Amino acid sequence: MPEVICSKDNKKIKDVVKLINFSKYRTKKGLFVIDGLRICLDAVKSNVDICEFIYTSKSRVKNEDAFKEISILANSQYEVSEDIMKYLSSTVNPQGFICVCKMLDNNINIDKINNRGKFIGLENVQDPSNVGAIIRTAEALGIDGIIASLDCCDIYNPKVIRTSMGAIFRIPILYCNDMILEIEKMKRLNFNVYASVPNCRALSIKDISFNNSSFVLIGNEGNGLSIEVIKSSHHKINIPMFGKADSLSASMAAGIIMWEMVNSK
């Protein structure tokens, strides 16, 4: 019988809490935490490196097949009490499965892009729900990769992972220090670079033929893209709107742009 962890003061538990809450600690350790039955199974399917598997006795019995599947791949595993699971989980009704995983090796190698593909760039997108929704939508629609500035919300933020529904395991994502530099690289690779702006005098996305070398940039929820990024891009583009609302949400705007990128003729 494995030992059951019942104390919040347990070193392992304290460490998991730090990984959940602190982006810098995640980066330092090269680890992140996923929470829930489905996302843990998604990680298994996507060959994510699972370091630690944390479960409750109840969840083990209830989901025996899933337990076995995750258990085989995990480097180590810990049974915890229901109270500890509630303490660790960010959901109201924890499913009793948490994994500590090694950060993904899904960086886009821009040098290998080879002039082809449809990519989006995120500059300073802050809300974890937006970043998660954009990742989920990008993957579902078949976008080839995401280039995100370092001031975007961390993709290993638990809320990003949850909202992405496991899509972070499957789509290439590059974090970059300097978006202008990446834009220049993409331009040298003959990509058409588009800056999305809330300006109805910009090109309507309906009138653009996004060819198979397209890179579209999306900016911060409140302030949009920086002037530098807009200036570095080839074109300013806009989603035509008719209502009185200021705008679509950042993730909805990104979703509609990606839909047009993938489907425009």
Next chain:
Amino acid sequence: MPEVICSKDNKKIKDVVKLINFSKYRTKKGLFVIDGLRICLDAVKSNVDICEFIYTSKSRVKNEDAFKEISILANSQYEVSEDIMKYLSSTVNPQGFICVCKMLDNNINIDKINNRGKFIGLENVQDPSNVGAIIRTAEALGIDGIIASLDCCDIYNPKVIRTSMGAIFRIPILYCNDMILEIEKMKRLNFNVYASVPNCRALSIKDISFNNSSFVLIGNEGNGLSIEVIKSSHHKINIPMFGKADSLSASMAAGIIMWEMVNSK
């Protein structure tokens, strides 16, 4: 000097808490609560009937013009302590402006639709963020109205209102007891009725010309549309996807469908 309310036991405060938390109480009273500077000003601009205006002394001084604007239109007003504002507000940093409003008179009168328009129907959409995002997007894209089944999340849920960014004040919404009945009415008005389904053998939304008498139905986040609604519709439609994700989120799928409804040729 107006009296400053400092106690959670105050009858007025207790009543506002009930309005925030209980859909049935909202319906019984015909009232709902909005929270935040921008949404309160939105309500003023949209001629929403403001019954009570609740503010703190700090917010009144900080936003004098907004205070006056709301104050003039409110039937009555109450200054509350910072602690009470924090108690009432669902945000971490309350902006110090809350209004109790009369429910909107923005019902779609189907008998007056007169065969024209682009409408969406929501059946059993549960998540308040999804309902709010769909309302926001529908208004921004210029959809003519929303018909929602009574088992959808209440549009006066504080999270729906917040996510809709005030769009609930501006777009006609009809709650209906019986969606099948509404579908039959729309059909008699010569609307084309489409059921969106996660089935790639259904018609692709890319191949449909949504004319100016289109009604598209969107279903529950987990289970989709009911068989009855699908059967009552003229066509089954689908968003073609390429990724490995199960699907787009309900609000993103709705957003892309509405985008195509408004822009298809």
